[in-house]
Amino acid sequence: MAAAATSCGPRAGAPGCVVAAAGKDSVTSFQRRGPRASGPDGGCRRLASIAGTRPSVRNGQLLVSTGLPALDQLLGGGLAVGTLLLIEEDKYNIYSPLLFKYFLAEGIINGHTLLVASAKEDPAEILQELPAPLLNDNCKKEVDEDVCSHKTPESNIKMKIAWRYQLLPKMEVGPISSSIFGHYYDASKRIPQELIEASKWHGFFLPEKISSTLSVESCSLTHGYRSLLHFIQNIICEEGFDGSNPQKKEKNVLRIGIQNLGSPLWGDDICCTENCNNSQSLTKFLYVLRGLLRTSLSACIITVPTHLIQNKAVIARVTNLSDTVVGLESFIGSERETNPLYQEYHGLIHVRQIPRLNNLIGDVSDVKDLAFKLRRKLFTIEVDFVRYL
Numbered sequence: 230m231a232a233a234a235t236s237c238g239p240r241a242g243a244p245g246c247v248v249a250a251a252g253k254d255s256v257t258s259f260q261r262r263g264p265r266a267s268g269p270d271g272g273c274r275r276l277a278s279i280a281g282t283r284p285s286v287r288n289g290q291l292l293v294s295t296g297l298p299a300l301d302q303l304l305g306g307g308l309a310v311g312t313l314l315l316i317e318e319d320k321y322n323i324y325s326p327l328l329f330k331y332f333l334a335e336g337i338i339n340g341h342t343l344l345v346a347s348a349k350e351d352p353a354e355i356l357q358e359l360p361a362p363l364l365n366d367n368c369k370k371e372v373d374e375d376v377c378s379h380k381t382p383e384s385n386i387k388m389k390i391a392w393r394y395q396l397l398p399k400m401e402v403g404p405i406s407s408s409i410f411g412h413y414y415d416a417s418k419r420i421p422q423e424l425i426e427a428s429k430w431h432g433f434f435l436p437e438k439i440s441s442t443l444s445v446e447s448c449s450l451t452h453g454y455r456s457l458l459h460f461i462q463n464i465i466c467e468e469g470f471d472g473s474n475p476q477k478k479e480k481n482v483l484r485i486g487i488q489n490l491g492s493p494l495w496g497d498d499i500c501c502t503e504n505c506n507n508s509q510s511l512t513k514f515l516y517v518l519r520g521l522l523r524t525s526l527s528a529c530i531i532t533v534p535t536h537l538i539q540n541k542a543v544i545a546r547v548t549n550l551s552d553t554v555v556g557l558e559s560f561i562g563s564e565r566e567t568n569p570l571y572q573e574y575h576g577l578i579h580v581r582q583i584p585r586l587n588n589l590i591g592d593v594s595d596v597k598d599l600a601f602k603l604r605r606k607l608f609t610i611e612v613d614f615v616r617y618l
Contacts, residue, residue: 230334281340286306289504289587290309295332295411300610308530312322314332316555316557321562323559326488328530328557329530330359337430341484346457346461347487351432361415362413394551453611454511458518458521463484470483481529499543512546548581549609554580599610
């Protein structure tokens with residue numbers, strides 16, 4: 230029976246306040262038969278189906294895809310609407326921008342509204358560099374060709390891996406069903422220009438927002454953070470993502486992407502010294518940002534150079550203020566880069582934190598040791614069998 234998403238009004242601790250309800254012909258122990266409340270006076274109002282979303286089978290939370298189906302699988306089905314995903318940048322910032330662009334590309338394919346913020350690159354240029362989607366007709370063929378071209382002979386793999394570890398859960402590399410939730414992208418190609426022109430997006434480029442006559446205000450937030458929060462709040466309110474515009478019939482999701490947050494480009498000095506003057510600026514920004522996300526149909530991804538932050542207490546607070554935390558550890562410049570045991574991988578991926586939504590414990594993946602590799606076309610996540618040798 231198909232499921233429909235239902236919004237039950239604002240409530241603390243429940244991002245987006247979206248739960249899944251069964252079809253009208255089914256009856257469960259959590260539902261009684263009777264007329265549904267509808268309209269603005271009803272206790273619950275039916276939320277129209279939104280493209281590119283689905284309710285979680287675990288906790289009923291409305292989910293969007295990160296643009297990487299293997300990462301969706303690790304996060305319990307996708308990224309929950311109303312939550313914040315923190316990507317810890319790899320040392321040379323090579324692979325974290327890919328996850329950032331996959332998230333934005335998935336929004337364009339599903340017709341979601343984008344808000345792209347950066348202090349380094351113009352958002353318009355970021356959109357031009359998004360990967361091209363693999364169409365359903367040739368997706369399986371493209372994935373198979375890319376996997377085969379980088380595949381190690383099965384006999385060699387069996388010699389490296391103990392037989393009992395071959396039964397470990399396998400990560401999803403290519404399409405295994407006809408589900409339209411989550412797409413695959415070709416990293417070697419760029420998204421068609423007509424898709425970008427047909428999409429709706431908002432850009433925040435910090436150098437264009439800085440005024441030459443800045444007034445000093447008694448606020449612990451930097452000018453960049455204050456400007457960005459006002460920009461996000463205006464977009465959420467003006468376009469009705471917070472439900473303040475009842476005339477807006479077609480529901481949509483706002484995908485927010487913020488690049489290199491916490492770097493000196495944003496006017497923050499947490500990466501420059503251990504005892505910085507603005508140590509609370511980033512944490513206060515994240516606190517306010519989460520409040521905006523919780524009361525709107527939006528999902529956010531940010532990348533932070535945590536390896537440059539010298540104060541470990543700041544890293545702990547940033548982690549606690551994020552809902553989901555994923556870290557990337559590149560092999561470039563490390564001993565593992567020349568280690569033959571790791572020649573099949575480009576780095577490790579760490580799922581450090583998963584949100585607890587509508588339940589007491591968070592969803593934890595069965596697979597702990599994960600590695601990623603960037604093939605000619607695909608960015609894939611696989612089980613790191615080297616850890617078990």
